[in-house]
Amino acid sequence: MTTPESPSPLISLKQWLSRTYIWGGALSLSIVAALLLLILLGTYYLLAQNHDRMARKEHEQQMIQALQARTNWVSAQLESVQGNLQLYRKQAERVFSEQRSAIAAKRPxxxxxxxxxxxxxxxxxxxxxxxxxxxxxxxxxxxxxxxxxxxxxxxxxxxxxxxxxxxxxxxxxxxxxxxxxxxxxxxxxxxxxxxxxxxxxxxxxxxxxxxxxxxxxxxxxxxxxxxxxxxxxxxxxxxxxxxxxxxxxxxxxxxxxIKGMINTIFASPQQWPGYGALIGKNGNILALPPEGEEDFGLQELTEHQYSFQQVDTNQFKPSQFNLYKRKDLTDLSRLIAHQQAGLAQVKLKEPSVVAWNTVPATGWKLLAIAPEHELYVHVTAFEAQLFDMALLAAVLMMMVLLIYVSWQYTRNSRLSRQFQAPLDYFQDVIKQQGQGLLDRPLSSNVLEIQQTAELIHNLAQQKQALEQQVQNQQKEQESQNKYFRNLLNSIPMPVFDTDVEFRLQGCNRAFEAFLGMTEAELKGHLITEFIPLTPPEDGTYQHELVLSNASGQSRHINVLVTRQLELSKDRKSELAMIGLMIDLSDQYQVRDQIVFDRDRAMEASQLQSEYLQAIRHELEEPLGTLHQLVLQLLNNPSNTSALVRQVKEKTDILISIAKDHWPESSDNYMTDQPVAISQNLQDEKSSSVGRILVVDDGPVNTMLARSVLQKVGYEVDVAFSGKEALSMMRNKRYHVVLMDIFMPAMDGIETTQLWRAQERQQNIRPAVIIALTANVLESERQRFFDAGMDEYLAKPYHPSELRDRVDFWYRKQLSQTN
Known part of the structure; x- marks a missing residue:
């Protein structure tokens, strides 16, 4: 896939002419001049290299020849010294021979x-x-x-x-x-x-x-x-x-x-631009003139300040005077040591050329040392001349180029004036939207320019007509958008739309209110950031989700989205996706309430049935006995007083059972004496009676629980909500609390948490809380314990089971207190 080229920056007519004629021609001329200059410089370079190589070789040969002449002269001087010594040695041998002969002849x-x-x-x-x-x-x-x-x-x-x-x-x-x-x-x-x-x-x-x-x-x-x-x-x-x-x-x-040798050997002018040095067989520098001291980093030893100090041992030159031991001159010393004669380029204080030759009389090496810039001075001068010639050629070419540019600039200015006036006219006409074109005739005899003016006039008219149409369409579009926006905002359900990449493009106020964000804040975000749905490839798609609104409430939402695909001739294009959110939370709440009420009714009915069945078992014996007594009374009228007394005893038993199970209902027909006796008995034992609180919003459940527990001697209070239970806690201390889990407003879990918090705040002994619920899943039981409950009892329960659990925890409370 090719990327579109970026448009070139706009330039003026004068700039275009300058680039086309001036700089284009200058570039061509510059290229030709540069090629000629490169050829000229290449010729100069090759000539300079060839001359440099030949001149250097010639100067080096001259240096070697001069060194050879100086070596021969030094050898001749040293040979004369050797001849003098040999003559002196022969004379000394004759004197010693005569001395020994006299001694042998024993002459006085x-x-x-x-x-x-x-x-x-x-x-x-x-x-x-x-x-x-x-x-x-x-x-x-x-x-x-x-x-x-x-x-x-x-x-x-x-x-x-x-x-x-x-x-x-x-x-x-x-x-x-x-x-x-x-x-x-x-x-x-x-x-x-x-x-x-x-x-x-x-x-x-x-x-x-x-x-x-x-x-x-x-x-x-x-x-x-x-x-x-x-x-x-x-x-x-x-x-x-x-x-x-x-x-x-x-x-x-x-x-x-050393001083004499320097003055004799090196005093006369050298035949090379530099100085000489004399090296012994073992590499020691025997004679070094002042010119070489700086190059070798030495100060030649010639004279010595004895200061009345006698020399009684050998004193030789220091090791730095030994050329063969100098690490900074390893390459040079290796060549000198192994070659009788030669030439090398070395770096002393400055780049230098060193030639050496062996003195035949002594085996010493005579060195000729010359700085490169002095030895090759003529070579450098010739190179400078070549450089000046090349520079002059370049300057001449630049002058020709400047003359050409000046001539083209003058020509360009004239052409620019000829074309700029019609273009300015066209620009003014276009800015005025075609007005004044007929009133301002164009003074040009160029056919193309006149045709261009007519074309611009027609385009200006078409432009005005198109602008009017665009304005009308914009007004109509704005009216439709306003109507559509009002229509969307009037819909109480959240509505949204996305682009082909599923990024939000718009929404109504209901959608803004649900998410708590404005349309500007939502625009550009992926719809999946807020609604976890999978967009369909085509057609309509719906799915029920649980979403949290701006207030943090969980709502049951049915999301309905539609997406269509349109096929064009060359490719497939996708339309935007439109979505609608339907809140089903109210329907779910009604359904859940119906299910909850049904479960509670079934729970109460089952509990009541079991309780009545238990009462039935308690009433069967006294009612059967009473039935037999009535039959005996009918069959044996003579024993009426005894039978009546027995019937009265059985009747009292039945009344006592009824009072235990329905104390409120029995107040209308029970005598006052038993109630008074029971009340007095309760006052006497109030210090040791267990206090039980039943928290349940079902009246049947509370009645049955209270009846079962009061029958065995507990003091039972009833609360029909969690809020009422917490209020009763502030005024009275309870040993055991029977807590229903499912209650409106405040359930048993929240009530237990608040109950435990008040106990810790008041620093009192915690009561035993037993959960009463029909839901006994493992995960739910753990929730009870985490909230602070001590045990749970599954509904429906048998009265004896309730009594057993309350008795167990009450006895445990008493034992811990004691």
């Missing part, structure tokens, strides 16, 4: 140069003066007396040490260390002030890395950066062992300071 020691040395207060042997090489001989030497002789034998090395240090700018100082604690160093150092008197030279890396355990091949090796005990700050040493046979005579070395 030359002590002519002993005056060049002095002893410090800490027993350190040192060379006097402040120029040339410095000599330090530790107080830990094995032969303290021969220290000056041994030191003097090595002084010939001073010339080569001076020459080598001054010939190479990278070499900061040159030295010789022996396992016995002798140190020769150039340039001069105040060793007494700088070195500890008992310093163990063999414990430093610049010595033990060259011994047999660390360097079994006896090659020259490079140390990591460490803090120099001689006061030069952070340095790197190139060391070599000096052997005489298998005896390690000493270790020679040259020191390169």
């Amino acid at each position: 020691l030359d002590r002519s140069q002993d005056n060049l040395f002095s002893l410090s207060p800490q027993n350190v042997l040192y060379k006097s003066g402040s120029d040339g090489i410095a000599v330090y001989y530790s107080s830990l030497a094995s032969d303290l007396n021969k220290r000056s002789t041994y030191a003097a034998q090595l002084l010939p090395l001073e010339a080569i040490m001076v020459d080598l240090q001054q010939s190479n700018a990278l070499v900061q100082q040159i030295y010789l260390n022996t396992p016995d604690g002798l140190n020769l160093i150039y340039p001069f150092v105040d060793v007494v002030q700088q070195f500890a008197p008992d310093m163990d030279l063999t414990s430093f890396s610049f010595y033990y890395l060259a011994d047999a355990s660390h360097n079994p091949l006896r090659k020259n090796v490079w140390t990591d950066a460490y803090l120099d005990p001689a006061g030069q700050g952070w340095i790197i040493s190139h060391i070599g062992p000096v052997y005489n046979g298998d005896r390690l005579e000493g270790v020679v070395g040259v020191d390169l300071t």
